[in-house]
Amino acid sequence: MTILDLTSHPIAAKYAVLVDVGYLYAAAGEVLLGAKERKEYRVAADELIQALQKHAEARIHGELLRIYWYDAARDRVPTVDQRVIAQLPWVKVRLGNLNARGQQKGVDAQIRSDLEALARHHAVSDTILLAGDEDMVPAVEAAQAYGVRIHLWGVEPPYGTNQAERLVWESDTVEIISADFLRSFFSRAPAPVPVPSTPIAPSPAQVFAGRTPATAKPKAPAGQVTKLGPSRPRVEEVGEHVAQKWILTRGRDNIRDLLPGPILPTVIDTELLIEAEKELGHSLRPYPEARVWLRDGFWARVYREFEIGVGVSSK
Structure with missing residues (x-):
């Protein structure tokens, strides 16, 4: 699919960036490190967000409303990284729940709700959606019905595709973020701290x-x-x-x-x-x-x- 250069658009846009962090991290971890779980790597999230913001500015001529960062945490208690991210300017952290099996719950629903609300209230003219789940399709179609253009971003897969075909079809433009773009923000996690088999509490x-x-x-x-x-x-x-x-x-x-x-x-x-x-x-x-x-x-x-x-x- 052809990638459109929106910098030549005659009317300044107002846009938001919606990031499904679970998809972004899992896809990048796989292509860069062959990792299957988030605990296997570390992410310089603040630097990554700044890079994504600059990447968006280079492609859409207009004003950024904000970046929505959709992630999950156990009992919705934010992690250290999530607390740091929440302090960044123009970034809104949205948290779903992370259950005992490490599965995210409620994240997709938050993305769909915000995407539709932004379109319904004419808060944006364009939305960059960094996601891959087919569950996003109804929200994409609803936003488009309100006149919002949807620009789908994905992460370069190691092979095949890591985004739903229907989501790709329904989006107005599609761009794949290269592994080279993401490489400097991901690194392997250090080895876990060993715990003695018979710990003795100090006095x-x-x-x-x-x-x-x-x-x-x-x-x-x-x-x-x-x-x-x-x-x-x-x-x-x-x-x-x-x-x-x-x-x-x-x-x-x-x-x-x-x-x-x-x-x-x-x-x-x-x-x-x-x-x-x-x-x-x-x-x-x-x-x-x-x-x-x-x-x-x-x-x-x-x-x-x-x-x-x-x-x-x-x-």
């Missing part, structure tokens, strides 16, 4: 052993009242408590994605600070050293959970 003394004491603060000039900050043991205790809560609510697999540490993604580091301030009942922002203690406590609990060491400072 509290071992947890805090070897940590350097807080650096003494210089005395304030005579007549100046100093503002006392929180104590190190209390801040570290809160850091461990937040880590424990996240392990229980977000799941070990999501927390494992933070390893090996001790650097936290900015989004997660900010969430840690907010959670800690809520528990302490006051701000930690005037105390840079308290931020370090907070991270120390957080990592002490995470490392203990995965039996890979304790007491690693983030300083």
Whole structure:
């Protein structure tokens, strides 16, 4: 099928990009790495999204409404990567549920609903759809009935095709994203952290052993009242408590994605600070050293959970 160059279109378009992440990742993982499951590879999703945005800008003369990023998470609790993606400008993360067998539920329905709603309300004149499922066909036809042009993108397959034939037929234009375009954003996942067969939980003394004491603060000039900050043991205790809560609510697999540490993604580091301030009942922002203690406590609990060491400072 011929790919149309929309840059010559006389009327500026307003368009959205709808990405079925399950399809994109699975197809790219297969063609690039021969992978069958997402846990086998890592994706630089923020860089990939920026590249897709530039790719769209080069093909459609007009204004981007936003990029819709459709993915799934267990109990719809976002993963570390999904939380980072949600902070990106012009990106809307939509989450379906991931069941115990790793199957996505509700994602296709969200894509169909948004595609039809954008067309019905005349929010866009064009839509780029990066997907492959035949279930998209009714929504494509409905959007076209409202005058929206559908530009289907697919991932280069290792052989044959990885998109439904009817979906290809019904779309206005079709483009295949090459493996070379995607290659730099996908890499094999590191080997899993080994867990001892007979793990032994360290004692509290071992947890805090070897940590350097807080650096003494210089005395304030005579007549100046100093503002006392929180104590190190209390801040570290809160850091461990937040880590424990996240392990229980977000799941070990999501927390494992933070390893090996001790650097936290900015989004997660900010969430840690907010959670800690809520528990302490006051701000930690005037105390840079308290931020370090907070991270120390957080990592002490995470490392203990995965039996890979304790007491690693983030300083």
